[in-house]
Amino acid sequence: MADVHFSFNAPDRLLTACHLAAAHYREGGRLAVYCSDKRRLHAYNRLLWEYERGAFVPHLPAADPLAERTPIVLYDSPPPAEARIVLNLDDACVPEAQAYERILEVVGGGDAERERARRRWRDYQQAGHTIHRQDIANAE
Numbered sequence: 001m002a003d004v005h006f007s008f009n010a011p012d013r014l015l016t017a018c019h020l021a022a023a024h025y026r027e028g029g030r031l032a033v034y035c036s037d038k039r040r041l042h043a044y045n046r047l048l049w050e051y052e053r054g055a056f057v058p059h060l061p062a063a064d065p066l067a068e069r070t071p072i073v074l075y076d077s078p079p080p081a082e083a084r085i086v087l088n089l090d091d092a093c094v095p096e097a098q099a100y101e102r103i104l105e106v107v108g109g110g111d112a113e114r115e116r117a118r119r120r121w122r123d124y125q126q127a128g129h130t131i132h133r134q135d136i137a138n139a140e
Helices: 014-025 040-048 111-124
Strands: 002-009 031-034 059-063 073-075 087-088 102-108 132-133
Touching: 002 111, 014 031, 014 040, 014 073, 014 087, 014 102, 040 059, 040 073, 073 087, 102 111, 111 132
Parallel strands: 002 102, 002 132, 031 073, 031 087, 059 073, 087 102
Antiparallel strands: none
16 A cells, blocks of 8 residues: 655645655655646646756656656656656546555645645545645745
């Protein structure tokens, strides 16, 4: 079962996700970013290039031939189990969540986004995953 980490009250969900990806890269880790919504994933891809002046977070879409050698890989379908750590930007739970070691969930402050997060929380909990909660309202 996965450890699922929810970070609540992010001022901007995608921007906070950029900071998480950058932190994983700086620590030498690999990260799979999952979102079935291709427009949102494309927006996140663009934001990774420009979110912070001078920052470089190497990332590629999963379909790119160099993706397997890239620390941050963007998936619009479920990442392979060997990904281990998944940053979920989808509105639903990561499919086959039990295959991963850790799942990161970023939740913004909007009511609709919170409701979708509550649904994911319940689904992960019912599946037997360990859930952790962090309020990041003043962290950025």
